[in-house]
Amino acid sequence: MNEKTPTSSPFICGLDATLHVIGGKWKPLILYFLAGGSLRYGELKRSVHGVSHKMLIQQLKMLERDGVVARTDHGEIPPRVDYALTPLGHSLCEALRPLCSWGDQHTEMISDMIEKREEQEKA
Structure with a gap:
């Protein structure tokens, strides 16, 4: 886990x-929702509760720029645009899968912790 990266890399690790x-x-x-298959923008917006239109578009553009998500514009009226994971995106989702499992296993404990923290902040 503490492997050193080449000095030419802009990253620490x-x-x-x-x-x-x-x-x-x-x-x-x-990424979690796209791991299930390609989605149209509206489907993705409904899936990612709480994200604004501006933020979702911004994040999708960044993921597309980084080669993780592919955007397909079907050139139709009304516009139909699909988003899907690239092979790099699929490999990234595989790496995130253990984090999802950890969250599933500890959801109740995390919820209790957040509730206690919020109570302490109110006091």
């Missing part, structure tokens, strides 16, 4: 590189 691609609140959730 592999985790730093990964976080560069998936950093932020919305990108991991976008």
Whole structure:
């Protein structure tokens, strides 16, 4: 886990590189939902609860720029655009799968922890 990267790399380590691609609140959730298959913009927006239109578009553009998500514009009226994972995106989702499992296994404990933290902040 403490493998050194070549000095020519702009990243401290592999985790730093990964976080560069998936950093932020919305990108991991976008990847999670796209792991199930390609989605149209509206489907993705409904799946990622709470994300604004502006933020979703921004995050999708960044994921597309980084080669993780592919955007397909079907050139139709009304517009039909699909988003899907690239092979790089699929490999990234495989790496994130253990984090999803960890979250599933500890959801109740995490919920309790958040509730206690919010109570302490109110006091």
